[in-house]
Amino acid sequence: MFKILEARELTTNIFQMIVEAPRVAGSCLPGQFLIIRVNEDGERIPLTICDYDREKGTVEIVVQAIGAETYKLSKLKAGDELADVVGPLGKPSDLVEEDIEELKKKKIVFIAGGVGTAPVYPQAKWLKEHGVDCDVIIGAKNKDLVILEDRFKEVCNLHITTDDGSYGRSGMVTVALQDLWNEGHKYDHCVAIGPMIMMKFVCKLTKELGIPTIVSMNPIMVDGTGMCGACRLTVGGEVKFACVDGPEFDGHKVDFDQAMNRMKLYKTEEGRLMLKAQEGDTHHGGCGNCE
Amino acid sequence: MDGFVRVPVREQDAKERAKNFKEVCLGYNKEEAENEATRCLNCPNPKCVAGCPVSIDIPGFIQKVKEGNVEEAYQVISKSSALPAVCGRVCPQESQCEGKCVRGIKGDPVSIGKLERYVADTAREMGIKPEGAKEKKGKKVAVIGSGPSGLTCAGDLAKMGYDVTIFEALHEAGGVLVYGIPEFRLPKDAVVKKEIENVKSLGVKLETDVVIGKSVTIDELMEKEGFEAVFIGSGAGLPRFMNIPGEQAMGVFSANEYLTRSNLMKAFDENSTTPIMRAKKCVVVGGGNVAMDAARTALRLGAEVHVVYRRGEEELPARKEEVHHAKEEGIIFDLLTNPVEIHADENGWVKSITCIRMELGEPDESGRRSPVEIPGSEFEIECDAVIMSLGTSPNPLISSTTEGLEVNRRKCIVAEEANGQTSKKGVFAGGDAVTGAATVILAMGAGKAAAKGIDEYLSK
Numbered sequence: 219m220f221k222i223l224e225a226r227e228l229t230t231n232i233f234q235m236i237v238e239a240p241r242v243a244g245s246c247l248p249g250q251f252l253i254i255r256v257n258e259d260g261e262r263i264p265l266t267i268c269d270y271d272r273e274k275g276t277v278e279i280v281v282q283a284i285g286a287e288t289y290k291l292s293k294l295k296a297g298d299e300l301a302d303v304v305g306p307l308g309k310p311s312d313l314v315e316e317d318i319e320e321l322k323k324k325k326i327v328f329i330a331g332g333v334g335t336a337p338v339y340p341q342a343k344w345l346k347e348h349g350v351d352c353d354v355i356i357g358a359k360n361k362d363l364v365i366l367e368d369r370f371k372e373v374c375n376l377h378i379t380t381d382d383g384s385y386g387r388s389g390m391v392t393v394a395l396q397d398l399w400n401e402g403h404k405y406d407h408c409v410a411i412g413p414m415i416m417m418k419f420v421c422k423l424t425k426e427l428g429i430p431t432i433v434s435m436n437p438i439m440v441d442g443t444g445m446c447g448a449c450r451l452t453v454g455g456e457v458k459f460a461c462v463d464g465p466e467f468d469g470h471k472v473d474f475d476q477a478m479n480r481m482k483l484y485k486t487e488e489g490r491l492m493l494k495a496q497e498g499d500t501h502h503g504g505c506g507n508c509e
Numbered sequence: 510m511d512g513f514v515r516v517p518v519r520e521q522d523a524k525e526r527a528k529n530f531k532e533v534c535l536g537y538n539k540e541e542a543e544n545e546a547t548r549c550l551n552c553p554n555p556k557c558v559a560g561c562p563v564s565i566d567i568p569g570f571i572q573k574v575k576e577g578n579v580e581e582a583y584q585v586i587s588k589s590s591a592l593p594a595v596c597g598r599v600c601p602q603e604s605q606c607e608g609k610c611v612r613g614i615k616g617d618p619v620s621i622g623k624l625e626r627y628v629a630d631t632a633r634e635m636g637i638k639p640e641g642a643k644e645k646k647g648k649k650v651a652v653i654g655s656g657p658s659g660l661t662c663a664g665d666l667a668k669m670g671y672d673v674t675i676f677e678a679l680h681e682a683g684g685v686l687v688y689g690i691p692e693f694r695l696p697k698d699a700v701v702k703k704e705i706e707n708v709k710s711l712g713v714k715l716e717t718d719v720v721i722g723k724s725v726t727i728d729e730l731m732e733k734e735g736f737e738a739v740f741i742g743s744g745a746g747l748p749r750f751m752n753i754p755g756e757q758a759m760g761v762f763s764a765n766e767y768l769t770r771s772n773l774m775k776a777f778d779e780n781s782t783t784p785i786m787r788a789k790k791c792v793v794v795g796g797g798n799v800a801m802d803a804a805r806t807a808l809r810l811g812a813e814v815h816v817v818y819r820r821g822e823e824e825l826p827a828r829k830e831e832v833h834h835a836k837e838e839g840i841i842f843d844l845l846t847n848p849v850e851i852h853a854d855e856n857g858w859v860k861s862i863t864c865i866r867m868e869l870g871e872p873d874e875s876g877r878r879s880p881v882e883i884p885g886s887e888f889e890i891e892c893d894a895v896i897m898s899l900g901t902s903p904n905p906l907i908s909s910t911t912e913g914l915e916v917n918r919r920k921c922i923v924a925e926e927a928n929g930q931t932s933k934k935g936v937f938a939g940g941d942a943v944t945g946a947a948t949v950i951l952a953m954g955a956g957k958a959a960a961k962g963i964d965e966y967l968s969k
């Protein structure tokens with residue numbers, strides 16, 4: 219069992235937790251993820267490692283409650299336990315393996331969307347610790363949904379944009395990137411993490427601007443060790459398993475349309491399960507058609 | 510009936526079982542087992558033993574069954590096998606022990622597998638356990654993977670007095686026995702879990718949720734955590750795909766994914782929250798045990814199922830019993846047929862698969878006749894799901910993170926057959942990780958040999 223030490227709601231439906239998982243904390247690097255199971259008959263859910271403390275043996279996760287399992291997870295409090303935490307899985311971010319002096323010469327921009335903001339944090343923090351500067355663009359629907367602002371400010375040059383203009387710049391992250399570029403920020407490396415649709419459009423823009431772009435893919439997964447093939451994607455015409463070959467890939471080579479399509483695989487089935495999780499076994503669909 | 514025909518074993522009715530996940534074969538009761546046992550001739554030079562990869566004293570245990578002494582029969586089997594309730598159910602007996610039985614020359618061979626299962630099941634019901642070590646050696650050994658090879662190696666080492674810890678990547682122990690082979694062939698709670706508890710009762714520790722090569726490396730286990738020897742029994746878990754057009758469509762799965770969702774994640778159970786696709790018409794590609802299991806699972810989840818295999822009936826690599834059961838349940842076999850392309854509808858879901866007819870050509874060096882396409886014989890099968898069961902290969906997670914561990918061309922770990930020794934000092938390996946996908950009993954045999962090898966290495 220893995221104990222939850224802290225749990226709080228960052229904003230509507232987005233939760234942050236610190237969990238005791240010494241083996242994961244002992245060896246993880248930015249860019250990697252873990253898989254948890256909330257309880258004995260829970261599903262395996264992949265989550266990015268958002269921060270870690272090797273000394274204390276803890277990892278931080280930030281999770282958006284969108285389905286049956288993440289909803290169950292969001293109900294847990296400090297002191298509760300998770301049945302399973304396994305990791306670190308996937309490859310660390312390329313950045314942590316590059317030569318530091320080379321990195322210092324680069325102008326790096328991270329583009330974070332929604333709950334994808336959290337996984338950007340460890341990378342920006344790691345760069346800061348190694349004396350490398352970077353820009354981060356956080357995109358959110360509105361002011362209330364911006365998360366981790368204070369922590370980001372300590373490690374990077376932060377640009378915030380909201381879809382409705384209620385905070386920071388106004389418009390989607392792609393607009394912010396184009397504006398910054400026009401303002402003279404000539405980036406030569408981009409990392410985009412967020413919903414697939416966001417990553418797709420960021421890649422379209424960075425391709426035009428000629429900025430090499432890394433994306434972090436989050437397809438449906440089961441084991442996370444290369445055993446099932448559920449997470450397969452097409453990258454540059456080749457089949458890759460996101461859990462072992464990724465999760466980060468060259469965004470200009472990823473077939474996003476196919477990846478987004480594959481996400482729909484369990485959609486209707488999941489919807490049914492989520493209602494059941496929220497309403498318990500008494501759920502009858504609410505359609506009014508059953509007795 | 511004067512001994513030429515075996516005592517038939519009771520099975521769930523085919524129509525009934527095609528709709529449930531309860532065990533197909535019900536096994537012998539005491540009377541049936543004792544009757545079948547009388548058919549064994551107690552041969553002075555028993556051919557059957559030579560056919561069993563772990564050389565169980567078959568006539569020895571069968572004599573005890575005949576005498577009605579299940580406890581002693583169990584102890585005889587336990588000397589050679591740690592998982593008799595499993596092997597009695599899943600060994601390809603027709604090509605192993607039973608294939609060599611002299612009774613088989615004229616009539617049916619003795620039902621060795623069913624008798625072994627009877628002994629193991631009865632012993633379990635009676636609460637009989639294998640005997641543990643009397644003296645501790647005070648030395649730590651790590652076992653990677655909790656499939657048949659790892660469990661056997663760990664059990665044997667614990668019996669010798671070693672302090673053994675098994676590290677398992679998944680959240681549950683058992684390897685293919687829990688994530689691959691379905692409930693209707695190998696019950697999880699009643700059989701597999703109990704056999705794992707037996708191994709744990711010998712003092713073996715089990716740490717799940719540890720991916721060796723990621724959470725911790727073999728070198729760290731040896732240098733920082735004080736393990737003096739390591740056994741790698743990580744299996745052959747990587748699925749293959751065909752690389753034909755359309756394979757990324759929704760509704761195309763690897764057998765590993767489909768079976769893991771159903772078995773390990775319990776999607777077959779109405780009360781589970783694990784999603785699984787309940788297809789209307791499903792094509793399973795392949796002809797091995799894995800294909801049979803995927804096909805029979807899809808059938809039970811409500812599909813009409815076609816098995817598409819490129820060779821003929823004779824060449825089907827699956828156990829005879831499974832093919833027979835699959836047919837009884839209504840699975841359709843499209844033999845000498847190979848897929849060439851999968852078609853998706855406008856929303857990306859599988860709608861059909863184009864196959865081509867094959868014929869068997871001249872035998873190659875290995876003596877196997879390889880299938881060749883018949884030009885122009887393409888045809889289409891409508892379906893909404895395709896399950897690829899084309900075999901698996903070892904996962905490179907461990908070999909790529911362990912300095913000095915030699916692998917061959919097929920990514921299998923190189924290890925000596927007699928004692929499991931690899932190219933790295935103190936590191937041993939066996940089972941599917943070394944041979945590529947094989948059988949439960951061969952993996953157990955390798956685990957046994959490695960336990961002996963490790964004992965010799967640590968006793969030096």
Ligand SMILES: Cc1cc2nc3c(=O)[nH]c(=O)nc-3n(C[C@H](O)[C@H](O)[C@H](O)COP(=O)(O)OP(=O)(O)OC[C@H]3O[C@@H](n4cnc5c(N)ncnc54)[C@H](O)[C@@H]3O)c2cc1C
Pocket residue numbers: 251261262263264265266267280281282283284285286287288289333336337435436437438439465481482483484485488489492
């Ligand atoms: C490598 C990786 C890292 C991830 N990191 C994070 C993270 O740090 N924080 C976070 O909140 N989420 C993260 N996710 C997504 C998270 O795993 C899913 O949201 C979660 O599995 C959904 O589980 P559920 O049972 O609650 O929802 P489900 O009931 O399974 O799904 C609900 C809905 O979400 C869709 N969905 C299913 N799987 C995913 C997925 N992998 N990503 C997005 N939508 C999905 C389904 O199609 C469905 O419509 C990550 C995913 C991957 C693969």
Ligand SMILES: Cc1cc2nc3c(=O)[nH]c(=O)nc-3n(C[C@H](O)[C@H](O)[C@H](O)COP(=O)(O)OP(=O)(O)OC[C@H]3O[C@@H](n4cnc5c(N)ncnc54)[C@H](O)[C@@H]3O)c2cc1C
Pocket residue numbers: 599600601653654655656657658659676677678679682683684685686689690719720721722742743744745746768798799802828904906907939940941942946947948949950952
């Ligand atoms: C669907 C199916 C049906 C089968 N039917 C039969 C049958 O009827 N009869 C028969 O004899 N054989 C059958 N087989 C084959 C048989 O199950 C295997 O040959 C046997 O299980 C191999 O045992 P193993 O111990 O080598 O590996 P496995 O059983 O594969 O176990 C390996 C274990 O190691 C774990 N692992 C892998 N990598 C790591 C890591 N890096 N760190 C920690 N743990 C790790 C895995 O999670 C797994 O639990 C079948 C196989 C399948 C898939």
Ligand code: SF4
Pocket residue numbers: 560561562563564565567590596597600602605606607621622625950
């Ligand atoms: S272990 Fe397998 S091969 Fe050996 S006797 Fe038992 S069923 Fe036969």
Ligand code: SF4
Pocket residue numbers: 548549550551552555556557558567568609610611612619621
């Ligand atoms: S070969 Fe057949 S008859 Fe002879 S000992 Fe073995 S099981 Fe008995």
Ligand code: FES
Pocket residue numbers: 438439440441442443444445446447448449450459460461462
């Ligand atoms: S999640 Fe199973 S192979 Fe990637």
